[in-house]
Amino acid sequence: MPKQVGKIVLARRELENSYELDVYLSSGGYEGLRKALSMNPEEVTAQVVESNILGRGGAGFEAGRKWSMLKSATRRYLVVNGDESEPATFKDHFLIENDPNQLVEGTIIAAYAIGASRAFIFLRGEFALGLERVQEAINGAYKIGALGRNIFGSTFSLDVVLHPGAGAYICGEETALLESLEGKRGFPRIKPPYFPAVIGLYGEPTIVNNVETVSNLPWIVANGGGAFKSLGEGRSTGTRIFALSGQVKNPGLYELEMVKTSFRDLIFSEELGGGLREGRTLKAVIPGGVSAPWITPEQIDLPLGQDEVAKAGSMLGSGSIIAMDDSTCMVRAAWRISRFFMRESCGQCTPCREGSSWIEKVMARIEAGSGREEDLDLLMDLCDNIVPGVSWPPAQTTICVLGPSIPSSVAVGIRMFRDEFLTHIKEGGCPFD
Amino acid sequence: MSRFEQQVLAEALEIVKLYPERKSATIPLCHLAQSMDGYLAKDAIEHIAELTGTTSAEVYGTASFYDMIQLRPVGKYVVGVCTNIACMLQGGYELLEEAESTFGAAVGETSSDGLFTVEEVECLATCDRAPCLHVNYRYFGPLNAEGVAKLKEDLVSGHLSNEVPIHGVLSRVKRYAPELIPMDEIDDLRVRDDASKAERAAAQRSGNA
Ligand SMILES: Cc1cc2nc3c(=O)[nH]c(=O)nc-3n(C[C@H](O)[C@H](O)[C@H](O)COP(=O)(O)O)c2cc1C
Ligand code: SF4
Ligand code: FES
Numbered sequence: 157m158p159k160q161v162g163k164i165v166l167a168r169r170e171l172e173n174s175y176e177l178d179v180y181l182s183s184g185g186y187e188g189l190r191k192a193l194s195m196n197p198e199e200v201t202a203q204v205v206e207s208n209i210l211g212r213g214g215a216g217f218e219a220g221r222k223w224s225m226l227k228s229a230t231r232r233y234l235v236v237n238g239d240e241s242e243p244a245t246f247k248d249h250f251l252i253e254n255d256p257n258q259l260v261e262g263t264i265i266a267a268y269a270i271g272a273s274r275a276f277i278f279l280r281g282e283f284a285l286g287l288e289r290v291q292e293a294i295n296g297a298y299k300i301g302a303l304g305r306n307i308f309g310s311t312f313s314l315d316v317v318l319h320p321g322a323g324a325y326i327c328g329e330e331t332a333l334l335e336s337l338e339g340k341r342g343f344p345r346i347k348p349p350y351f352p353a354v355i356g357l358y359g360e361p362t363i364v365n366n367v368e369t370v371s372n373l374p375w376i377v378a379n380g381g382g383a384f385k386s387l388g389e390g391r392s393t394g395t396r397i398f399a400l401s402g403q404v405k406n407p408g409l410y411e412l413e414m415v416k417t418s419f420r421d422l423i424f425s426e427e428l429g430g431g432l433r434e435g436r437t438l439k440a441v442i443p444g445g446v447s448a449p450w451i452t453p454e455q456i457d458l459p460l461g462q463d464e465v466a467k468a469g470s471m472l473g474s475g476s477i478i479a480m481d482d483s484t485c486m487v488r489a490a491w492r493i494s495r496f497f498m499r500e501s502c503g504q505c506t507p508c509r510e511g512s513s514w515i516e517k518v519m520a521r522i523e524a525g526s527g528r529e530e531d532l533d534l535l536m537d538l539c540d541n542i543v544p545g546v547s548w549p550p551a552q553t554t555i556c557v558l559g560p561s562i563p564s565s566v567a568v569g570i571r572m573f574r575d576e577f578l579t580h581i582k583e584g585g586c587p588f589d
Numbered sequence: 590m591s592r593f594e595q596q597v598l599a600e601a602l603e604i605v606k607l608y609p610e611r612k613s614a615t616i617p618l619c620h621l622a623q624s625m626d627g628y629l630a631k632d633a634i635e636h637i638a639e640l641t642g643t644t645s646a647e648v649y650g651t652a653s654f655y656d657m658i659q660l661r662p663v664g665k666y667v668v669g670v671c672t673n674i675a676c677m678l679q680g681g682y683e684l685l686e687e688a689e690s691t692f693g694a695a696v697g698e699t700s701s702d703g704l705f706t707v708e709e710v711e712c713l714a715t716c717d718r719a720p721c722l723h724v725n726y727r728y729f730g731p732l733n734a735e736g737v738a739k740l741k742e743d744l745v746s747g748h749l750s751n752e753v754p755i756h757g758v759l760s761r762v763k764r765y766a767p768e769l770i771p772m773d774e775i776d777d778l779r780v781r782d783d784a785s786k787a788e789r790a791a792a793q794r795s796g797n798a
Pocket of ligand 2: 499
């Protein structure tokens with residue numbers, strides 16, 4: 157039986173008032189930063205490279221490699237991505253509210269390693285309590301000398317600024333996030349340049365890292381990149397927070413060693429998901445946020461590892477796993493996901509803007525019982541117009557990868573549950589209503 | 590209503606100072622405006638444009654892109670019910686119906702007593718408490734019909750006035766910190782840091798040679 161690890165980013169989970177600075181300091185807080193400041197920035201980067209931590213924001217890019225790509229310039233910025241809005245993803249929200257000091261310490265460490273001129277923590281505007289807690293943590297850091305001029309007596313000086321978003325999923329995409337931070341609409345930028353590390357905030361080289369990625373840094377520096385790398389397997393090193401939701405007995409966050417646990421264990425083992433409700437069977441699993449193609453109950457022995465899930469034709473993405481049981485209407489599930497994309501498309505690219513709303517309309521009419529048999533071909537055709545060949549990983553025809561994510565659930569839904577779609581059409585209604 | 594005045598204006602000026610470019614303060618200032626009026630009033634748009642060195646059209650253009658920025662008056666409490674996938678699987682749409690009838694407002698509308706505006710929202714990153722909703726961005730869940738009724742009672746009676754503050758997610762966010770280090774001072778420091786880094790690299794190369 158897999159044991160819940162929970163030793164790195166969620167280490168303070170059981171502590172009362174874990175968000176308070178005193179609690180943080182008495183549980184190892186700021187030891188990572190002190191150690192980092194005793195090293196050169198390039199030595200800190202080397203530890204992060206050695207840890208091989210993959211970014212936790214969804215794309216899974218090695219954090220150390222990203223830092224090494226930062227273009228040299230007098231001004232450069234660090235922006236922490238706390239926009240978490242991917243459906244069924246709720247790990248950053250927890251870290252932000254419950255361990256904001258760890259986030260701030262990680263931010264300072266990253267800023268030191270890359271020599272940031274200023275660091276911004278971009279939080280989703282809806283995280284009202286999170287905004288309060290992170291600002292408190294920043295205030296506390298100034299108070300103890302971890303921010304401002306000559307941090308902990310060193311020659312390093314830095315300011316960290318908290319920035320609230322205002323409700324737009326697309327602002328999680330890093331170039332949209334930077335536009336938003338510049339006071340504009342959250343329109344993703346046209347690539348190339350592919351990375352903000354070349355042209356980012358205010359046109360300067362910028363590193364964007366996810367909240368969970370950054371929250372791991374104090375531990376990595378304090379314990380060494382090698383210690384982190386000794387957990388997990390292959391390219392998927394360390395632990396990762398998996399957010400489990402849907403029709404399981406114990407939805408919640410589970411920090412697990414990567415690769416060492418399977419989807420089956422996460423969903424069914426007693427000390428983790430606890431299985432489904434009485435008398436229910438598993439119908440499908442969404443393995444990494446709603447952009448990811450679903451996997452079947454036959455595939456759930458797959459390990460929770462980035463490359464492993466990719467090989468199976470899906471992705472681990474943001475690490476959010478949704479279990480759906482046999483009481484779920486798959487047409488409705490796919491429809492709701494398409495509705496999400498329709499609402500959140502920023503509207504810049506035709507395939508994304510038009511495709512998402514067409515797909516939503518056709519899905520809605522099938523679910524409502526007024527679909528036609530040709531609708532299934534129409535849906536596949538629409539998917540093909542967004543992603544030629546409906547391939548996975550998707551070919552990109554749009555400015556950002558929101559567009560190419562739209563077909564996943566619809567195409568896989570039709571492939572896996574064609575009969576269920578047809579029943580809706582033939583019976584003129586939803587059999588689950 | 591409503592330009593920034595006195596205390597709020599002082600806060601607004603502090604916020605503008607946090608950014609190398611003033612325009613970045615646009616969204617934070619919109620939140621600040623909502624703490625006064627609940628929505629982004631026309632005068633506030635003009636004032637934000639003045640403070641950020643932009644135009645009203647630019648502020649409006651930015652603000653209208655974002656779901657949290659209200660462009661017309663709202664109730665004292667905005668209730669946002671999540672119907673996204675994890676909540677839907679646990680009864681999110683049933684919760685939405687319940688909220689509409691309990692709070693007395695259809696989606697997008699405000700109850701006749703002016704207390705509640707009901708919205709259907711996307712995932713609130715609180716999916717382990719599905720089905721859930723927010724009231725002025727404070728989260729409640731999992732909720733059933735009774736839970737919604739109780740929530741309304743507590744809001745109306747003032748029981749939750751501490752947990753659920755007024756509009757504007759920045760109303761309780763206060764920065765206590767020294768003035769920011771001027772950017773040109775930081776620039777000098779980074780030039781120095783980069784020079785020592787280059788020296789170390791050179792020393793290592795000659796050491797290896
Ligand atoms: C549509 C879209 C939404 C995204 N949302 C988020 C998000 O909410 N949080 C996040 O950290 N990354 C998100 N990302 C990924 C970011 O673009 C970026 O890769 C990430 O923040 C980099 O951090 P990491 O390398 O530490 O993972 C999103 C990407 C896309 C295309
Ligand atoms: S793919 Fe969609 S969300 Fe991304 S830039 Fe294009 S229209 Fe906007
Ligand atoms: S799906 Fe409702 S909070 Fe995430």
